[in-house]
Amino acid sequence: MTRDEILERSELYGPSNESERKKFRRDRETLESAGIEIRTEIGVGEQAGSTLYAIREEDYFLPDLGLSVKEQLALEVAASMVQLDTAWDEQALIKIADGEPLPPSPAVAQLATSVGIEKLYEAVRSRAKVYFEYRGVSREVEPYGLLHRGGNWYLHGSDSEERKNFKVIRIQGEVKLGEKGGFLAPTDFDAANAMSSDPLLIGEETEILATVKVDAFMAKRVARTRGRIAKTNLDGSILLEIPVRNAMAFRSWLLGLRDHAVVVEPKEVLEDTIQWLTEIKGQ
Numbered sequence: 001m002t003r004d005e006i007l008e009r010s011e012l013y014g015p016s017n018e019s020e021r022k023k024f025r026r027d028r029e030t031l032e033s034a035g036i037e038i039r040t041e042i043g044v045g046e047q048a049g050s051t052l053y054a055i056r057e058e059d060y061f062l063p064d065l066g067l068s069v070k071e072q073l074a075l076e077v078a079a080s081m082v083q084l085d086t087a088w089d090e091q092a093l094i095k096i097a098d099g100e101p102l103p104p105s106p107a108v109a110q111l112a113t114s115v116g117i118e119k120l121y122e123a124v125r126s127r128a129k130v131y132f133e134y135r136g137v138s139r140e141v142e143p144y145g146l147l148h149r150g151g152n153w154y155l156h157g158s159d160s161e162e163r164k165n166f167k168v169i170r171i172q173g174e175v176k177l178g179e180k181g182g183f184l185a186p187t188d189f190d191a192a193n194a195m196s197s198d199p200l201l202i203g204e205e206t207e208i209l210a211t212v213k214v215d216a217f218m219a220k221r222v223a224r225t226r227g228r229i230a231k232t233n234l235d236g237s238i239l240l241e242i243p244v245r246n247a248m249a250f251r252s253w254l255l256g257l258r259d260h261a262v263v264v265e266p267k268e269v270l271e272d273t274i275q276w277l278t279e280i281k282g283q
Contacts, residue, residue: 002043002050028053116175117168120146120155127185129178130157132171141166142183145191149202156194165195199249200242210242210250211264218260226253239264251276 003024007013012027013020032038036055043050067075116132123130123143130141143157146168153168195202214222216236223229227242244250251273254261263270 002047002052006053116171117153119175119177123177126180127183128180129182131176133173134166134171144185144189145194147191147195149195154195199246200253201245205245207243207245208266210244210269212240212242213262213264214238214240215260218257247272
C-alpha cells in the first residue's frame with residue numbers, strides 16, 4: 001500500500017497531513033529497529049509512480065515449525081519460564097500460540113541480552129554475513145549460531161574460513177548485515193557442541209595448557225573432575241595438565257583449592273596468577 005492508503009485504512013492515524021506523515025515515519029523507524037523489514041516498491045497501473053510499502057510474510061512471520069501438539073506445549077512452557085530483558089520472548093510466544101498471549105508463568109531463568117544481538121539473530125536466520133569490528137580488527141563473519149554460556153552471549157561462525165566464538169559484548173560499533181542467503185551453513189554445525197560447557201573453556205581466547213600441582217590431600221578428588229594427570233609424585237601429589245580459555249574462570253577454580261594447588265607453568269599463567277593475587281591482597 002501507499003503511505004496515504006496506510007494512513008487512511010489503518011485506523012491508526014487522522015486525516016493525511018504533515019503531522020500524521022511524521023508519525024508514520026516514526027512508526028516505520030520503530031518497526032525497522034525491531035528487525036521487521038519493510039520493503040519499498042514502485043507502483044504500476046493506477047499506483048504508477050507511487051512508493052508502495054510492504055511487509056512480506058517470509059521476512060517476518062515464523063514458518064510452520066512442524067511441531068506436534070505436545071512439542072508446541074513444551075516449547076511454550078519452556079519459553080514462558082525464561083525471561084529476557086526485552087519483549088522478544090513474549091512476541092515469540094504469541095506467534096507460536098496463534099496470536100493468543102499466554103498466562104504468565106513463574107520464571108526459573110533470566111537471560112540478559114546485548115546491544116545488536118537482534119541483528120545477529122536475523123543474520124543467523126537469514127544466512128547473511130555480518131560485518132563488525134572486534135578487538136580493533138574489521139571482521140567478515142558467516143554466522144552459524146548464537147550461544148549463551150556463563151552469563152554471556154557468543155556468536156559462533158567462520159572468519160576467514162576459521163571457526164571462532166565471538167563474545168557479543170566485545171563487538172565494537174555497529175553490526176552490519178550482508179545479503180540474505182550469502183553463505184551455506186555447514187551441515188555438521190551443532191550448537192550444543194559449538195562451545196564447551198566447562199567454564200574454563202568458555203571464551204574466545206586461544207586455548208593454553210596450564211600445569212598445576214595439587215597436593216596429596218586433594219589429588220584424587222581433583223583428578224576425577226579436572227584435566228589430565230601428567231605426573232604422580234612420591235609424596236602423592238600430582239601434576240595436572242588443564243586446558244584453559246577463560247583466565248577468570250581458571251583463577252576462580254584455583255582459588256577454590258586454596259593452598260592445595262600451585263600453578264607451575266606456563267610462565268605467563270604463573271605471572272598472571274601472582275599479579276591477580278597481589279591485587280586482591282592490596283585491596
